[in-house]
Amino acid sequence: MAAAICLHPLASVLFTHESSDDVMPYAMSYYWLSLRSKLEEIPRLRHCIATIARIEGYSDVFIADFELSVHEAFVNALSHGNRGNASLPVTMTLEAGVAGGERFLEVSIRDCGEGFEPVSALRSICSGWSEKASGGRGLFLVSQFAESFRIEKVVGGCVVVLRYIPY
Numbered sequence: 124m125a126a127a128i129c130l131h132p133l134a135s136v137l138f139t140h141e142s143s144d145d146v147m148p149y150a151m152s153y154y155w156l157s158l159r160s161k162l163e164e165i166p167r168l169r170h171c172i173a174t175i176a177r178i179e180g181y182s183d184v185f186i187a188d189f190e191l192s193v194h195e196a197f198v199n200a201l202s203h204g205n206r207g208n209a210s211l212p213v214t215m216t217l218e219a220g221v222a223g224g225e226r227f228l229e230v231s232i233r234d235c236g237e238g239f240e241p242v243s244a245l246r247s248i249c250s251g252w253s254e255k256a257s258g259g260r261g262l263f264l265v266s267q268f269a270e271s272f273r274i275e276k277v278v279g280g281c282v283v284v285l286r287y288i289p290y
Contacts, residue, residue, distance in 0.1 A: 185289050
């Protein structure tokens with residue numbers, strides 16, 4: 124299966140929000156990315172994520188944190204969700220916009236796994252993590268950079284949804 128990449132927004136929508144004083148326009152952009160469950164896809168992932176973040180006008184500091192956390196979530200999806208089966212895809216959708224006067228970026232990462240309980244997994248990782256450990260930092264890093272995250276079990280897989288407040 125070849126990887127499919129969409130760097131241009133699937134849709135860019137201009138909305139208006141009516142307040143008591145005026146009408147405030149705001150835009151939302153949607154992006155889609157599908158990669159094979161292979162570590163060799165990481166450079167392509169990081170390039171795409173950085174390109175999308177630059178299109179949206181985010182700072183270099185945010186882009187570095189964003190790249191790292193999505194990278195870690197991707198590695199978790201291919202390692203734990205798809206169990207290294209390269210024939211299974213990891214797909215992502217990104218939604219960038221404004222809500223309540225604040226910019227947001229939401230990333231949904233879908234794999235073909237059964238999902239997990241994030242609170243108990245994070246507790247386990249944080250209680251046993253050491254600087255010498257070679258793994259187990261992905262969920263911890265994601266929790267440090269994303270404003271919030273949730274796990275959704277869907278037919279045929281699991282979706283990790285990361286929400287950021289970009290700067």
